[in-house]
Amino acid sequence: MDPTFLSIIMVVVLLGAILLRAPIGLAMGLVGAAGYAALSSVAGLQAYIASAWPDRFLSYELAIVPLFILMGNLATRTGISAALFSASNAWIGHFRGGLAMASVAGCAMFGAISGSSIATASTMARVALPEMRKHKYSDALASGCLAAGGTLGILIPPSIVLIIYALLTEQNIVKLFLAATLPGLLAIVGFMITIAIYVRLYPEEGPSQQPASLSTRLRSLGQVWHIVAIFVIVLGGIYGGFFTPAEGASVGVVLTALAGLLTRELTLEAVITSLIDTAAASAMIFVIIFGADLFNVAMALSRMPTALADWFMAAEVAPMVVLLCIVVFYLVMGCVMDSLSMILLTVPVFFPTVMSLDFGLLPEQQAIWFGILTLVVVEVGMITPPVGMNLFIISAIAKDIPTREIFRGTIPFILSELTRIVLLIAFPALSYWLVTFWN
Numbered sequence: 001m002d003p004t005f006l007s008i009i010m011v012v013v014l015l016g017a018i019l020l021r022a023p024i025g026l027a028m029g030l031v032g033a034a035g036y037a038a039l040s041s042v043a044g045l046q047a048y049i050a051s052a053w054p055d056r057f058l059s060y061e062l063a064i065v066p067l068f069i070l071m072g073n074l075a076t077r078t079g080i081s082a083a084l085f086s087a088s089n090a091w092i093g094h095f096r097g098g099l100a101m102a103s104v105a106g107c108a109m110f111g112a113i114s115g116s117s118i119a120t121a122s123t124m125a126r127v128a129l130p131e132m133r134k135h136k137y138s139d140a141l142a143s144g145c146l147a148a149g150g151t152l153g154i155l156i157p158p159s160i161v162l163i164i165y166a167l168l169t170e171q172n173i174v175k176l177f178l179a180a181t182l183p184g185l186l187a188i189v190g191f192m193i194t195i196a197i198y199v200r201l202y203p204e205e206g207p208s209q210q211p212a213s214l215s216t217r218l219r220s221l222g223q224v225w226h227i228v229a230i231f232v233i234v235l236g237g238i239y240g241g242f243f244t245p246a247e248g249a250s251v252g253v254v255l256t257a258l259a260g261l262l263t264r265e266l267t268l269e270a271v272i273t274s275l276i277d278t279a280a281a282s283a284m285i286f287v288i289i290f291g292a293d294l295f296n297v298a299m300a301l302s303r304m305p306t307a308l309a310d311w312f313m314a315a316e317v318a319p320m321v322v323l324l325c326i327v328v329f330y331l332v333m334g335c336v337m338d339s340l341s342m343i344l345l346t347v348p349v350f351f352p353t354v355m356s357l358d359f360g361l362l363p364e365q366q367a368i369w370f371g372i373l374t375l376v377v378v379e380v381g382m383i384t385p386p387v388g389m390n391l392f393i394i395s396a397i398a399k400d401i402p403t404r405e406i407f408r409g410t411i412p413f414i415l416s417e418l419t420r421i422v423l424l425i426a427f428p429a430l431s432y433w434l435v436t437f438w439n
Contacts, residue, residue, distance in 0.1 A: 144409020334381020
């Protein structure tokens with residue numbers, strides 16, 4: 001069978017399995033194994049699995065993933081989310097829509113500790129949602145801002161999805177973390193502006209409240225100083241070259257645990273639960289990684305990524321048209337796939353194509369720009385109906401909020417995200433300027 005035709009069949013079968021809600025890691029692994037055997041041989045497949053399994057999972061860089069997951073799980077169980085929301089609320093909660101803004105700020109700060117969108121959305125929702133509903137915020141605004149704020153977990157460094165992108169494309173993790181900082185700040189500002197506009201149009205959905213006293217505000221800062229210290233030490237140490245990302249993740253785990261012990265929030269039961277949850281989440285991610293690895297190797301054997309890049313170059317399609325097609329593809333697939341699976345499935349195919357095009361950038365700048373842009377577009381998928389992961393998280397926590405209200409609440413934030421995507425495409429320097437300055 002023609003290799004290119006076989007690669008098309010593989011993609012169609014995989015998409016069919018995804019639509020039928022098959023486990024994504026298993027689907028990619030089985031389709032990839034069948035494609036590898038057809039393109040090479042069963043003996044070749046066995047040899048590859050025998051060598052690839054230890055090579056892939058004994059990777060030093062991959063150790064970062066479970067460490068940052070553990071750091072996030074420990075943070076979830078040490079009262080950090082409540083302290084972050086309380087501090088944010090004390091300073092900006094008195095504005096119209098201020099509780100929603102405080103929720104976004106809390107999500108941003110918690111995301112800087114957890115690195116996970118799902119953990120950020122679920123943890124902050126349990127703290128902030130009851131408070132907003134108590135102050136007569138509409139269900140749409142309350143759920144929408146938390147679903148959107150949760151996406152900051154995979155954008156604000158450290159980001160697990162960004163780590164995976166770095167490993168797939170052999171890019172510098174530290175530079176990608178630094179590059180994500182400015183787009184992350186743009187996301188926070190964009191969400192704040194969205195809330196401000198929303199409550200101006202619908203003032204009854206986000207009423208103001210009495211401002212906190214100065215003593216309350218100062219006391220709230222005293223409750224979050226250790227969180228700021230962890231963030232500064234971990235990322236400052238990584239950026240400053242004092243330790244590697246893996247060492248920084250280890251330091252973060254230790255500091256988060258110490259903070260929990262000092263505040264007497266971290267119990268033995270919480271530690272055991274965190275370890276179990278970390279093992280389960282890491283196992284799920286590793287299964288997806290290995291399944292994607294099999295699928296992508298089979299695609300490489302078919303030479304489909306190379307053929308795709310050659311076709312675009314021969315057709316003389318404008319580079320920006322190719323990029324826009326990729327962005328639209330991500331936006332559509334975000335409606336039915338989770339962010340990690342999309343990154344693992346598509347980056348090995350799209351990355352060579354994008355890197356073969358001329359955008360007037362240096363290779364490193366282009367790789368960083370595409371990585372940040374991909375991360376932002378995938379982030380939109382977390383809040384895009386019908387199967388945005390964060391929508392399900394909020395729905396599971398607030399079972400009495402109709403799904404249509406959650407969908408309605410995310411629409412303004414999706415528009416904000418689309419605006420940010422346009423800015424990143426129009427001004428690529430937003431993605432790599434800090435890296436250039438740091439160098």
